[in-house]
Amino acid sequence: MAVWQNGSYGNETIMTIHNLIAIIEGKEEPDRYVIVGNHYDAWTFGAVDPNSGTAALLEVAQRLAKLQKEGWKPRRTIILCSWDAEEHHLIGSTEWVEDNREILASRAVAYLNMDYAVSNHGFHASSTPQLDELLKKAAKMVQDPDNSSQTLFESWVASDSPLIRRLGGGGSDYEAFVQHVGIPSVDMRFGRDYPVYHSMYDDFLWMQKFGDPLFHRHVAAANILGLVALKLADEVLLPFDYMSYAYELQKSLKVLENKLLGKPVSLVPLHESIQKFREAASNVENQRKELEDKALFSKWMNDPIKIRELNDRLMLTERAFTDQDGLFGRPWFKHLQLTSEIGFESKEER
Template structure:
């Protein structure tokens, strides 16, 4: 061993006054240079963003966006895309096209006979234009009422009533001895995704499905006034929608098919045939149609048999609902056309200065089944108003630290097709460079602020809500109204598949947010979702549109401008812990152990606490002045915060649903709109309860281990160290 080198002791002389003064001069000069380089601070720009709001801009955009019905790939949809492209062109903007399978009605009919021997009377299947409707001429362009991707066919059978068409509703019918084989199931909208209603009816042996908008749910009850006198669905109103249970183009599952110049059909691209799509089980195998409350009530009057349970009944004054089947007979014919059509996504990019290769994405879909004033163009109007504010900030010298991308998606209504195709095409870029995705679909449907997020973004949303005025009470902030009941703010999770965040969260693992004002609205997906409904009932002063753009933009600015990303994984760990306790309680008395998952969650909490301490250590101050940080250290720490969400995904995906990669958040197997924590574990438990076989409970244990491994991976990413 080499002998250590002995150094002389250091000098003990004290620093001179001149040396101290020189040090102070260096510090002052450094501070002056710092402030000279940043004449306006980022928070000041954020305050300026909030002050630039303009409700007249949002109203003007919404009116222009909703002049005509604009279903995906239609000429009117292309015109709306051109409008959005023009409105974003100052940033600048571009579009990307895809050739995808869409579904359109060719022929449909529905007739009802009160008994097998009686003549059948046809339904007109038309949504009525009310007297004085300013959009009466444009309403003639609306697509006929139908279910996209419904199976073509002609069916006649006795009617049976299945409430909301949930799994538990069909189980109740079985327990009551109601045989649905060959029947036409009548179900009402309101609880689960329509595609799951049709799938459940098919599994029960039904030959076809008719889904109606019950006045109890959409008509406002006995005192409810239908549009245009009130906000409620008129008796002839029909909810159109898709029954496709997948995401993205059905013919390119897991990959994209972008069109080139002149490639209106998608060009040379590997595709499934329509027959292969049908065999996938993601589209129904039986025909279906949506009908109005008035038509649904007429069908109910012909159903006999046992009286339906009290909770299955309609509003006061409705006919008594019975289960059937029969004696009423429904004759249903539907012929559809599934064809490759071109859709367009539109983008605007504001390039970041310090980290141009890190992306904060904001998205809203543009296509609508009819006029789409609420769904989705209240969100499009908010996006364009937000974009105008960002452009004004740029004119005053602001540039974001990271790149901001504004996204206008097409064909969302058919199955999140536009956003999913783009995510699949850009999966590797998004996996390595996307900071977060911020979604708004129906930005404004009424009062009340609702938010959903992956948990590390909760505090960011709460902080933003403290700076945005409540559009319905100018004396308080959104946060103050949010907690007005004395409760903590409730932020939902992003496990459902109802809108465009799904591909980002559930396929790639990008931290995401979804926000809205109002929760549901009566004229959803009907002819009456027009500018007049919004102006009279949804947002008469367009203050909610402004508030939506404000909180959406403020969250984006924080993510784009904060030197250290405002992510907090401690709350994530605490929520996973609580979710695990809940699912553990569901399987008490079984051989399943959740100890591996609890252990991995404790590790995640420890890693999250450690990285929070690292963040504080980097944010040092002297005399209230923040010191410059080591940029490489900041970058490395931000990458760990950004990438931890990816670790919750698994390349194999959920069992039987491989496209869904996220093991923490995913849709319910029986309701695409529903959000489930630990969807793989939940699916396995459902199957194990049905069979109660030891092998099925071993598979539940396997799923627990899979999630535990994913949580452990997230901990390692946060720590930034190999094992």
């Protein structure tokens, strides 16, 4: 794989880039993929971007390797990806997704991204809506790195920023997964803006002195990344919640109505479509709750075809928001529901 790169004096050279891929094959569903990624190329030293995320990814890889030595095998295949040339227009991940588009469209469960893991205090996450509740559950299982008396979820809810943002734009390696194929995705990190971004001061000394002096945030980042990956890879029924998606669609519709106020445009068909989606999501959620009954669930365990059928419905719903022809004037972007950047609060706060 090659990429153009501008030299110091305006020269153009072709350089080979390398994505690093590790695969842990699933036992029951080896053809279903949970993909975890971070890029490893940096503008300068890259202690924050991307090396903090790379550290978290490697820590997750080490923990999974330890589990394997103890006899564990995931239900679904886990693919760990270290992308090259992210800083050059996301080339490494984009080329890989394009090269494997057909197989990813039929087999990818979710993509988990950690561009950089730590730049400051405060946990931040962006996701496609069906993964919101999974993120919250995982955050309740991780200790807040800056306050050992509470969970990460408790400090997250108490923060001033929106609980979960959206992946409507781009800017990191989740872009091709979401916008080009329609794969449920998450992006996570501690901190947002930081003063040494892409500068020569983004080094280990800055991280040690300002970003994460005790490196507890790095540990928490690896914890939540690994937990989300394990739940997606091991739970018999995929932990997707499409009621969250229905809520997000309704909220987006209200924004659209305000923009079209007074104009001769009918949004009735859109209202009806979202209502049908909400009803379908409610039916699936009720079906899941029924299956949580141990007696009924044990019967389902003897019928893998039924489990597969329900999981495929959950997995492929995001693909239904894509169109083969893509957006007008931007055909590479296939996703038609470009969700807003700002997400929503917890269920209790709605």
